[in-house]
Amino acid sequence: MAASQDALRVARHDGPVHPGRHDVFRLPAQNASVADARGRVRARLRDWGVDLEVTDDAGLVVTELFTNAVRHTDSEKITCSLLALGRVLRVEVTDQGHGRTEPRTRTAEVDEECGRGLLLVSVLAQSWGVGPAEDGEGRVVWAELPCSPALRHP
Template sequence: MFRLPALSASVADARGRVRARLREWGLGAELRDDACLVVTELFTNAVRHTDSEKITCALHDAGLVIRLEVTDQGCGDRDPVPYAAQDDEEGGRGLLLVSVLAAAWGSDPAAEGTGRVVWAELAVHRPPC
C-alpha cells in the first residue's frame, strides 16, 4: 500500500510502484501493462473528480486475481460509471478501458467513513507448477 498527493504528477509514480510490485511478485509483462493502465485511469479519476489531498493505492494477490484498489478522500459528485464519450471528445473512456481489462471492478465506501474505494480485479494466468 502507498499514499501519494492527489496531483496529476503522482499518476506516473503510482504506475511505477504498481509495475515494480507486480514484477517482484513474478507476474508477467501483459498483466503488469494492464494493471498500469488500470491504476492510471483510477488514480486520474480520483484526482479529477474528488477534492482529495491524498490518494491511497493497494495491491492484493488473491491467487487467481490481482486486486487493485484506489481510495480517495471523498466529495466526488457520484459513483463512478463508464461514460459514453463521443468520437470528438478527448477523454471519458477510462472506465470503459477498465471494464474491458478487468475481470470485475466496482466501488465501495471507504472504511474511514469518507471517500470511496474504486477497485479492479485482473485475472492472473500462472504457469502450472
C-alpha cells in the first residue's frame, strides 16, 4: 500500500525514506483495533531501534488519532502509516469518511471524560495537522515527533 500524497511530499522535501523505515497497515474501524494499532506501532519502532520515550509518545499519538477516527467518522477501515524521515517520525491516520467537524484541540471541562486527545497530541508532537485523503473521501490526521537519527537498519 502506498503512503499518502502528503507523506510522499514530505519525504521528497526532507530526503528519501529508507525502504525499511516505512510501514503502512489497515485495521477495521472498531474500538478493539485501537490497541492493535498501538501495539503494531510500538513493535515496529522497537524493530527500528527508536528509543523508548519516542516509542511511548508515538503509541499515545496513534491511540488518540485512531480513537478519533473510530469515534468521529463513518469509516469501515482506518489506515495508519509510519515514516522515519531523518530526525522526524511521522505518524498518519487516514479515515474513509469525514466526520462532522474538523479535528482541533479544545478545552475539556474538568468532569468530561473525553476532549483532551488532540491537546495531548499537540504537546507530544512538534507539529500536527489535517488534510484530505488521497481518494478525496476521507482525511489524514498526521503528527510529527522528534526522533533520533540513529535508527537501526532492518
